[in-house]
Amino acid sequence: MARIEREANGKKGRFIIYADNEYAGEMTFTWAGKKKFIIDHTGVEDKFGGKGMAKQLVMEGVEYARKNDLKIIPLCPYAKSRFNKDESIKDVLA
Template identity: 40%
Template sequence: MEIKQGIQRFYMLDGNKEIGEVTFTEEHPLVLSINHTYVDPHYRGKHIAKQLIQAVVDLAVKEHKTIDPVCSYAKAWFQRNESAQAILYKKKP
């Protein structure tokens, strides 16, 4: 299985079959908003979504951007990973 980067998304392939994806938008030049995470039901429980979110985090770090986790999985991932909190986008009140 391998992770590929597309336009505003990362996806995982098992051979030629796409088995998961995470999509994001650039709401601001320095903010990536993760808006969707999906893993094929037959592949759930194998940490694929976790790897896809990590790919977005790695991209954000590389490009000196922050992340706004919009989808429920991304929100939960950031709550569980305190070391990634520093990269979260801080919304102004």
């Protein structure tokens, strides 16, 4: 069972995914003003690769953006490809 937590320290933050309470990966972001954030990096530990965890991280960021009326700038190659593949999340693109 995967669990995702969000950490933020003002200008930067990250979403962290845990599988059975073990760190599995993270998606980092940087604020670009008050209403936008940039997804800088998405990475999953090799042990957890191929299990859809990177997608879960991006989708958690999308849900966070929707709930808080924010926009996302996906600079990370994985996040950018996710936005290109999934029409249903383009509403949060900056």
